[in-house]
Amino acid sequence: MLQTFKTKLVEKKRLAERIYIFKFLCVEPDSLHFEAGQYMILKVPQGDGEYKNRLYSILNTPAKKHDFELLVKLIPGGVASEYLTQLELGAEAIFDGPAGVFTLKEEERHKGRHKVFVATGTGVAPAVSMIEAHLPHHPEEHFVLLWGTPTKKDVYLTEEWEKLEGQYPNFRFAVFLSQEEELSGDEKKHFMLGRVNKGIDALTTAFGLPTGGDIANFDLYVAGDRYIVDSLREYLLSKGADPGHLVLEKFV
Numbered sequence: 136m137l138q139t140f141k142t143k144l145v146e147k148k149r150l151a152e153r154i155y156i157f158k159f160l161c162v163e164p165d166s167l168h169f170e171a172g173q174y175m176i177l178k179v180p181q182g183d184g185e186y187k188n189r190l191y192s193i194l195n196t197p198a199k200k201h202d203f204e205l206l207v208k209l210i211p212g213g214v215a216s217e218y219l220t221q222l223e224l225g226a227e228a229i230f231d232g233p234a235g236v237f238t239l240k241e242e243e244r245h246k247g248r249h250k251v252f253v254a255t256g257t258g259v260a261p262a263v264s265m266i267e268a269h270l271p272h273h274p275e276e277h278f279v280l281l282w283g284t285p286t287k288k289d290v291y292l293t294e295e296w297e298k299l300e301g302q303y304p305n306f307r308f309a310v311f312l313s314q315e316e317e318l319s320g321d322e323k324k325h326f327m328l329g330r331v332n333k334g335i336d337a338l339t340t341a342f343g344l345p346t347g348g349d350i351a352n353f354d355l356y357v358a359g360d361r362y363i364v365d366s367l368r369e370y371l372l373s374k375g376a377d378p379g380h381l382v383l384e385k386f387v
């Protein structure tokens with residue numbers, strides 16, 4: 136059931152030109168219980184007691200109980216984006232939540248299947264929460280994150296994922312840069328030129344997945360802007376993905 140949370144903005148961190156992490160402390164109630172991959176509904180005050188709702192996926196794992204982080208792309212002129220831009224540290228913000236079913240599927244039919252997360256832009260937030268929360272409990276299954284973002288300037292959080300790779304041999308990630316033309320030698324370890332589809336093409340041959348060479352064997356989680364998720368869905372199905380093992384989160 137949805138709950139209403141009074142929160143306080145306690146941290147605002149800029150990661151790229153229009154990408155921020157906002158951290159909110161739960162004031163009333165003072166703790167939040169959610170499933171990795173779920174979102175909160177920000178209530179943007181419109182005057183006269185009216186609100187406009189905007190949904191934001193929780194970036195951190197459910198291990199954190201008293202605050203939560205959101206990874207937000209600010210859209211110039213956007214209702215919530217303008218509100219968040221102007222929100223000062225210590226200011227109150229109201230959320231409903233948590234909500235959403237873009238969560239790791241753990242029923243019997245999903246057991247033993249490798250998990251592949253295909254995300255673009257801030258669509259990576261719910262994937263990160265799921266990966267960090269579940270990886271330690273699934274040593275037999277591989278987790279692969281394929282993330283699409285336009286340029287090197289739009290890359291963030293990868294240091295965290297490198298640490299995760301060092302810690303868990305069953306985790307790999309790759310970043311796909313759709314608007315870059317060149318990579319240095321070092322960058323080639325985790326970056327590739329082109330769209331995230333390239334990663335899908337390489338799924339059965341790269342990333343250390345012991346797959347039997349069939350994309351139908353993976354649980355696939357796809358998140359990002361609606362039109363990209365729709366096109367990735369079509370692409371994955373054309374490559375043989377099992378629709379019963381394809382979970383989607385469309386942002387707008």
Ligand SMILES: Cc1cc2nc3c(=O)[nH]c(=O)nc-3n(C[C@H](O)[C@H](O)[C@H](O)COP(=O)(O)OP(=O)(O)OC[C@H]3O[C@@H](n4cnc5c(N)ncnc54)[C@H](O)[C@@H]3O)c2cc1C
Nearest residue numbers: 189190191192206207208210213214215216257260385386
């Ligand atoms: C389930 C779910 C989870 C979401 N999680 C996140 C999240 O973790 N991080 C995040 O940043 N967003 C997330 N979103 C999107 C978010 O809810 C807002 O839609 C987005 O932040 C824009 O809100 P706004 O009020 O600032 O802009 P609006 O006032 O809603 O839009 C202003 C204008 O910008 C256009 N616009 C809206 N979004 C985009 C975009 N991405 N690119 C270009 N133009 C755009 C609109 O069509 C409109 O013309 C999520 C959405 C859903 C449905």
